[in-house]
Amino acid sequence: MPFDKNGKIIAFLGPDGAGKSTVISLVKHELTQRGEDPCYRYFAPGFLKRYRPKGDGSITTKPHEGRQYGTVLVLAKIMLMLFEFRMGVPRLRRETKLALFDRYIHDLLVDPRRYRMDHLRLWMRAMLKIAPEPDLVVIVSAPADVIQARKQEVPPEETVRQVAAYEALGQSFSNAVVVRNIGAPEAAAQTVLDRLDALG
Numbered sequence: 696m697p698f699d700k701n702g703k704i705i706a707f708l709g710p711d712g713a714g715k716s717t718v719i720s721l722v723k724h725e726l727t728q729r730g731e732d733p734c735y736r737y738f739a740p741g742f743l744k745r746y747r748p749k750g751d752g753s754i755t756t757k758p759h760e761g762r763q764y765g766t767v768l769v770l771a772k773i774m775l776m777l778f779e780f781r782m783g784v785p786r787l788r789r790e791t792k793l794a795l796f797d798r799y800i801h802d803l804l805v806d807p808r809r810y811r812m813d814h815l816r817l818w819m820r821a822m823l824k825i826a827p828e829p830d831l832v833v834i835v836s837a838p839a840d841v842i843q844a845r846k847q848e849v850p851p852e853e854t855v856r857q858v859a860a861y862e863a864l865g866q867s868f869s870n871a872v873v874v875r876n877i878g879a880p881e882a883a884a885q886t887v888l889d890r891l892d893a894l895g
Contacts, residue, residue, distance in 0.1 A: 746783075
């Protein structure tokens with residue numbers, strides 16, 4: 696595809712168990728085979744040290760456990776995240792041609808409890824509108840029962856809610872695609888690659 700000098704940001708969102716990591720891995724592998732050198736980020740661009748990979752290989756298996764923050768701490772955390780993204784994304788665009796994000800700041804709009812924010816007030820949601828949007832948002836989805844068969848990290852009713860919420864979130868972006876990862880993940884990855892080719 697060749698990408699232009701202004702690096703592209705691709706964000707993959709979706710419930711745990713939908714297959715985001717698998718699809719990202721397949722997309723990254725194919726792009727590497729084509730001679731591209733995409734970089735990978737988990738949630739944040741890594742401008743601040745606290746948002747850089749820790750390299751401990753830890754995996755979150757109970758995302759909704761732990762103490763939820765009060766309003767003041769939630770506000771402080773959102774402001775810190777916005778600073779991270781407002782500073783980090785432009786730098787990442789300058790330094791790389793393509794960055795693949797597993798989750799992104801807009802993940803807060805669907806699953807704030809994962810980030811210890813029990814819920815987001817309307818003004819908090821409004822604040823997130825100043826975050827830099829990705830060039831492409833990929834919503835990786837699947838039926839709730841399929842997801843629950845893969846992972847049971849949240850209750851079934853929460854998975855149902857997240858599936859609907861992530862797909863609805865995709866409609867709020869000007870450039871988004873919903874990929875239903877039901878069969879072979881290679882098919883889902885090819886859908887993403889086709890959209891990347893269309894970006895130019």
